[in-house]
């Protein structure tokens with residue numbers, strides 16, 4: 001406890017770090033730090049802590065020590081949206097993604113997977129997107145296979161997501177885009193014992209419920225949630241021995257093709273919350289460092305690892321990207337011709353990932 005407190009004070013007193021995270025210590029630095037949304041602090045950190053890997057707290061309320069980065073390019077994967085600096089995770093996650101990318105190729109999923117966000121270098125809340133992804137045990141995988149030619153850095157920024165939904169209908173999979181290989185890919189992710197849950201759009205879960213002829217017991221891990229129509233989300237169990245990692249309640253037994261899925265197709269998740277007379281508007285309150293597990297302050301204060309020392313996994317030099325590659329341009333154009341993403345429904349009261 002005392003050690004953690006001392007770490008927190010060191011964190012507050014560290015002028016160098018304060019400069020890095022843009023805090024003013026001139027007057028009332030502690031108060032400023034107390035009120036600063038944690039996402040602003042964690043969102044600016046560039047490198048992981050140079051310490052043993054440790055997920056701290058819960059998927060949606062925590063941070064991460066000793067993160068490693070998946071290389072931007074592997075033989076069977078590419079990391080996307082590199083400017084976000086979110087390809088950091090627990091080593092177990094990086095290992096899993098490498099294995100999954102190889103298995104994806106075996107399933108016929110192009111030349112591998114496109115990896116979206118994992119976590120920030122020290123985890124924590126993010127400035128944009130995601131309530132979870134805070135402890136290095138969540139990762140997003142695109143519903144678009146890796147093209148044979150490596151994408152350039154620009155293409156990785158600009159290539160639009162491709163929704164698997166038919167946006168002219170309510171929560172319906174686009175039959176022209178969804179293939180049995182998409183189903184196999186999601187179920188492959190769910191098949192690993194270290195995977196705790198896989199999140200997909202309710203329409204995709206429904207499609208799997210109707211069509212999956214493999215091991216139905218694995219379907220229970222595949223959970224419906226809004227969004228997740230152009231990517232799916234893999235969540236791992238807390239790794240063995242990670243005592244600071246808070247586990248999620250296990251999924252109910254069964255395939256989940258039940259009331260919990262049917263609920264998404266009712267009016268309830270999409271209905272405006274009813275205001276009672278006298279209800280005061282709720283001011284959004286940002287999560288601050290004080291809301292996170294205490295040791296997250298020490299994680300922020302810890303010395304940084306170098307990117308090189310913290311990059312983990314198969315050493316791989318990607319062939320030179322060829323901008324203007326016809327196949328890639330086709331994918332980009334197909335995505336651009338899509339209707340705007342806002343057409344995919346998002347519930348007004350947003351239920352947490354369950």
Ligand SMILES: [Zn+2]
Nearest residue numbers: 138139140233
């Ligand atoms: Zn995600």
